[in-house]
Amino acid sequence: xxxxxxxxxxxxxxxxxxxxxxxxxxxxxxxxxxxxxxxxxxxxxxxxxxxxxxxxxxxxxxxxxxxxxxxxxxxxxxxxxxxxxxxxxxxxxxxxxxxxxxxxxxxxxxxxxxxxxxxxxxxxxxxxxxxxxxxxxxxxxxxxxxxxxxxxxxxxxxxxxxxxxxxxxxxxxxxxxxxxxxxxxxxxxxxxxxxxxxxxxxxxxxxxxxxxxxxxxxxxxxxxxxxxxxxxxxxxxxxxxxxxxxxxxxxxxxxxxxxxxxxxxxxxxxxxxxxxxxxxxxxxxxxxxxxxxxxxxxxxxxxxxxxxxxxxxxxxxxxxxxxxxxxxxxxxxxxxxxxxxxxxxxxx
Numbered sequence: 309x310x311x312x313x314x315x316x317x318x319x320x321x322x323x324x325x326x327x328x329x330x331x332x333x334x335x336x337x338x339x340x341x342x343x344x345x346x347x348x349x350x351x352x353x354x355x356x357x358x359x360x361x362x363x364x365x366x367x368x369x370x371x372x373x374x375x376x377x378x379x380x381x382x383x384x385x386x387x388x389x390x391x392x393x394x395x396x397x398x399x400x401x402x403x404x405x406x407x408x409x410x411x412x413x414x415x416x417x418x419x420x421x422x423x424x425x426x427x428x429x430x431x432x433x434x435x436x437x438x439x440x441x442x443x444x445x446x447x448x449x450x451x452x453x454x455x456x457x458x459x460x461x462x463x464x465x466x467x468x469x470x471x472x473x474x475x476x477x478x479x480x481x482x483x484x485x486x487x488x489x490x491x492x493x494x495x496x497x498x499x500x501x502x503x504x505x506x507x508x509x510x511x512x513x514x515x516x517x518x519x520x521x522x523x524x525x526x527x528x529x530x531x532x533x534x535x536x537x538x539x540x541x542x543x544x545x546x547x548x549x550x551x552x553x554x555x556x557x558x559x560x561x562x563x564x565x566x567x568x569x570x571x572x573x574x575x576x577x578x579x580x581x582x583x584x585x586x587x588x589x590x591x592x593x594x595x596x597x598x599x600x601x602x603x604x605x606x607x608x609x610x611x612x613x614x615x616x617x618x619x620x621x622x623x624x625x626x627x628x629x630x631x632x633x634x635x636x637x638x639x640x641x642x643x644x645x646x647x648x649x650x651x652x653x654x655x656x
Contacts, residue, residue: 375612375655375656376652376655377611377612377651377652377653377655377656378612378614378615378649378650378651379649379650379651379652380615380648380649380650381631381648381649381650382418382423382425382648383646383647383648384402384416384418384425384633384634384646384647384648385416385425385427385646386414386416386646387634387644387645387646388402388404388405388634388644388646389404389405389412389620389621389634389635389636389644390402390403390404390620390621390622390633390634390635391403391404391405391412391439391441391622392404392441392442392443392448392450392622393621393622393623393624393631393633394441394443394448394624395443395624395625395626395631396443396446396447396448396473397446397473398420398626399417399418399419399420399473400417400418400420400624400626400631400633401415401416401417401418401428401448401473401624402415402416402418402622402633402634403415403431403441403448403450403622404622404634412439412453412456413430413431414427414430415427415428415429415430415431415448415471416428417473418648420626428476429471429476429477429478430478431450431469431471431478432467432469432478432479432480434455434463434465435453435455435465435467435469435480439451439452439453439465439469440452440453440490440491440492440493440502441493442493442494442495442500444495444498444500444513445498445513446472446473447470447471447472447473447513448470448471449468449469449470449471449500449511449513450467450468450469450471451467451468451484451490451493451502451511452464452465452466452467452484452490453465453467464486466483466484466485466486466488467480467481467482467483467484468480468481468482468483468484468511469481470513481513481516482511482516482517482518484509484518488502488504488507488509489504489505490502490503490504490509491503491504491505491528491529491530492529492530492531492532492541493532494532494533494534494539494540494541495534496534496538496539496555497555498512498513498514499511499512499513500513501521501532501539501555503525503529503532503541505525505528506522506525507520507521507522507523508520508521508522508523509521521555521558522558523553523558523559523560524560525543525560526543526549526551526560526562527543527544527549528543528544528545529541529542529543530542530543530544530548530571531573531574531575532553533575533577533582534577535577535582536552536580536603538552538553538554538555539552539553539554539555540552540553540563540575540582541553542566542573542575542584544569545571546569546570546571546589546590547565547569548565548566548569548570548571548573548584549562549565550562550563550564550565550566550601551563563606564601564606564607564608565608566584566599566608567597567599567608567610568589568595568597568599569589569590570586570587570588570589570595570597571587571588571619572586572587572588572619572620573585573586573587573595573597573619574586574587574621574622574623574632575623576623576624576625576630576651577625578625578628578629578630578653579628580603581600581601581602581603581653582600582601583598583599583600583601583611583630583651583653584597584598584599584601584608585597585598585599585614585623585630585632585651586614586617586618586619586621586632586635587619588619592638593617593638594616594617594618594619594635594636594637594638595617595618595619596613596614596615596616596617596618597610597613597614598610598611598612598613598614598651599611600653611653611656612656614632614649614651615647615649616637616645616647617637617638618632618635618636618637618645619635619636620634620635620636620644621633621634621635621636622634622635628652628653628654629650629651629652629653630650630651630652630653631648631649631650631651632647632648632649632650632651633647633648634646634647634648635647
């Protein structure tokens, strides 16, 4: 998501007098041309009405409506495209922004015990929204992003921010070098690995310092996450070739390919399995596909579809269950949603 925002800013500005309809059409055309990434992956202001135009994947029947695996939860207070979702101290957090690609710096907290959403602090002013995000040791970290003054005025930022739930405060910790473009991030042994175009920067929260690792990348990274004590990442445009990275040997190994190629999907690790959920495919439709990766067999297995097709959503795991938050349900930013669902793999 961070790479998409950067590319959009660099190559697009809304012409004077352009209609909202033309803007949406042009914006999606740019999305197909520019998105060579995804996740994290790894993303809240009061939005206007934007009723979702839900699109189900034609290859996978929307059987989730009859499934016990997916359970509806209390909606997020605002409709948003998420830049990150996290589980910290038994609570769920979602960081994101509105349908006009502005103010991706608002944080909401969900308490499962009381079923209540609470608005928390914004990120550090002018230090970046739509940032690359990750959680580690019960804290949230953001890397870079944009300070969005207006649709025509985007200011690239390079700050490293840290959020601690106990104090509900964001702290500016460090600055990244201005020639580095991070595309995805994953945690490994207490450090955060930020994958760029041709280099990996390793951030150590304890020493608040960076180090570099050079490696030959399999392509443009579309998302990374820790799994099986390694870093796994997707590469390719609408291909999503899965690779495993061993930080100890600095080597990449090609693994399986997903059944349905797509970008903007969200990965969720549950125990010794991970799930690739949602995304957008080359047919311009938000997908509700759920694929489980079998590590032993090195292949993907189709599971019960998500309740709605989406891209740009947040995802997190708590007590063995997957939580899906927000996202965009079709090609336009007007169709963001505040949906909140729980997925129980044991019932699938």
